[in-house]
Amino acid sequence: MTDTQKTDTVPSTAGTTSAKPVATLAMVTLDAPNAAELGEFYSSVLGWPIAYSDENYAMLSGPSHALGIGTTPDFQRPSWPDDGHKQFHLDLAADDVQAAADRCVELGATRADPQPGDTWIVLIDPAGHPFCITDAKNWG
Structure with missing residues (x-):
């Protein structure tokens, strides 16, 4: 099969195939x-x-x-830390995580406290939504 050929199945997270998606994001x-x-x-x-x-x-x-x-x-801002109750967050990839986080803070984001990990930085956007800056190398 070439890259331009389509299939009616897509890989699932379990390593098997599932039916053609109903919709796309x-x-x-x-x-x-x-x-x-x-x-x-x-x-x-x-x-x-x-x-x-x-x-x-x-x-x-x-x-x-x-x-x-x-x-x-x-609108009510999400709380942080949220004890696992947030509805979603964005993961953004950057070549230099620290520099990207610093620039986001200059643009109006704030650093979340506490920081839950050491391979990403959690920030809060101006409306209160948490988002992460992650290393682009980890995304393949």
Whole structure:
């Protein structure tokens, strides 16, 4: 089979195949108190252009996915540490983890306290969402 040929099955995490996916991930959307401001933050962090932004919604265009941000008037920041109750977080890969974390802090992120590991750095975005800076070499 060549790289351009398609298959109706995909590998599962168990090493076997499963049926063709029902859908593909197109975008992750974050809630925030101010969509435009958080859109600017993530545009600077990821280097992705802002495809759309107003007071209610922002969307960044990534190379294969998009990041959406919606203004939620009653937004409540996630807590940290959260004792394993957070709903999700973003893992961002960087060649220099420390330099990337430092730049994110310059852009408005804060370092989470405590730090739960030593191979990544947990940061909190301006809206309160935790995210990690990880070593790009670990992602293959």
